Amino acid sequence: MTKAAELAKMGEVLTNSQIGGRRNMVINGDMQVAQRNSSSAVTITGDGIYTTVDRFKGRTFGGSGRFSMQQVTDTPNKSFTNALKLVVTTTDTSGTNGYAIETILETNSVTGTGWGGSNSNAKKATISFHVKSSITGTYSAALRLDTGSGEPSNVAEFTIDSANTWEKKTITFPAYTGSDSVNNCIINFGLGKQTSKTTSTLLTWQTTNFVYGSNQVDWQSNSGATFFITGIQFEVGEQATPFEHRSFGEELVLCQRYYHRHVSDGSSQNMFGVGFCDGSTNATMQIHFPTTMRDQPSALETTGTAGDYAIREGGGADITCNAVPTMSGDTTPNVAVLGFTTSGSLTADSGCMGRAVSSGVHLSFTAEL
Numbered sequence: 001m002t003k004a005a006e007l008a009k010m011g012e013v014l015t016n017s018q019i020g021g022r023r024n025m026v027i028n029g030d031m032q033v034a035q036r037n038s039s040s041a042v043t044i045t046g047d048g049i050y051t052t053v054d055r056f057k058g059r060t061f062g063g064s065g066r067f068s069m070q071q072v073t074d075t076p077n078k079s080f081t082n083a084l085k086l087v088v089t090t091t092d093t094s095g096t097n098g099y100a101i102e103t104i105l106e107t108n109s110v111t112g113t114g115w116g117g118s119n120s121n122a123k124k125a126t127i128s129f130h131v132k133s134s135i136t137g138t139y140s141a142a143l144r145l146d147t148g149s150g151e152p153s154n155v156a157e158f159t160i161d162s163a164n165t166w167e168k169k170t171i172t173f174p175a176y177t178g179s180d181s182v183n184n185c186i187i188n189f190g191l192g193k194q195t196s197k198t199t200s201t202l203l204t205w206q207t208t209n210f211v212y213g214s215n216q217v218d219w220q221s222n223s224g225a226t227f228f229i230t231g232i233q234f235e236v237g238e239q240a241t242p243f244e245h246r247s248f249g250e251e252l253v254l255c256q257r258y259y260h261r262h263v264s265d266g267s268s269q270n271m272f273g274v275g276f277c278d279g280s281t282n283a284t285m286q287i288h289f290p291t292t293m294r295d296q297p298s299a300l301e302t303t304g305t306a307g308d309y310a311i312r313e314g315g316g317a318d319i320t321c322n323a324v325p326t327m328s329g330d331t332t333p334n335v336a337v338l339g340f341t342t343s344g345s346l347t348a349d350s351g352c353m354g355r356a357v358s359s360g361v362h363l364s365f366t367a368e369l
Contacts, residue, residue, distance in 0.1 A: 283341075
């Protein structure tokens with residue numbers, strides 16, 4: 001490319017407002033936040049399961065195949081510290097069941113595209129990412145829009161040319177000018193096509209819920225096959241700009257809008273929250289979230305053992321719980337209201353703290369899409 005052409009392209013990027021401000025609509029595209037598990041490979045147990053890296057979940061669409069997900073430090077260059085690694089743990093050789101990884105963007109993240117509402121000024125959007133796999137061939141990247149009344153989709157294909165080699169891919173999707181409103185934007189990377197979700201029509205908005213191109217490789221049929229991805233950026237315009245690096249702290253807060261895990265470190269973080277004793281066996285605690293969550297949390301995750309939790313009343317000793325904490329319907333996007341129970345010995349109306357008995361005990365709250 002000549003210098004003049006480079007300057008012209010830079011001018012186009014500036015005109016499209018792609019430099020400056022928040023460009024990347026994807027949260028945790030560099031895979032640096034993994035609240036659930038930052039070290040081990042975790043195999044998905046079903047469809048739509050978050051296991052390790054925040055904001056990215058595994059999809060099986062009903063298939064029996066399984067793959068593990070893990071945050072790793074194998075990256076394309078020193079600009080990235082982490083990647084998401086997938087490994088086939090249970091094969092599916094049927095050739096008809098779909099598999100993918102998925103991230104969902106809220107409508108307020110994609111408003112810059114102007115998509116929906118029959119907007120003639122809607123803009124194109126470009127996705128770029130680094131990827132490598134032990135299985136070469138054609139893969140799919142798809143956009144699906146949750147409109148409340150349907151799920152229009154747009155599928156593109158990309159090729160992994162060399163096995164076990166990092167490659168950068170860039171795809172520009174056309175603007176969506178449908179009349180309906182866009183609630184959420186779903187991004188999928190295909191790993192094995194499903195007959196009912198496969199199309200040969202590429203880079204075209206369709207009313208059917210498609211995820212795969214007709215040339216999609218059947219990665220899921222290969223035992224031990226690997227797939228790595230990082231540096232996912234989705235931005236308004238036709239040009240892929242350099243990846244927008246955000247600090248770990250900023251990325252963590254963005255992720256905590258959807259999922260927050262409070263983990264005991266065995267010392268200063270042993271206290272989960274404060275509250276009062278409702279009677280001799282029950283106490284109500286409050287935990288303030290570090291940021292406003294997307295919605296009232298839909299689920300509370302615990303370590304699953306009652307003995308991991310305790311109530312401390314005043315300056316007294318810990319009283320071990322006889323059940324894991326439960327979340328009250330009074331919980332809001334800003335504050336969790338939890339119930340702690342023991343077999344007795346509490347003083348009604350006295351102040352207390354909800355505590356962890358040992359390091360690694362956690363309470364986690366999910367408001368995922």
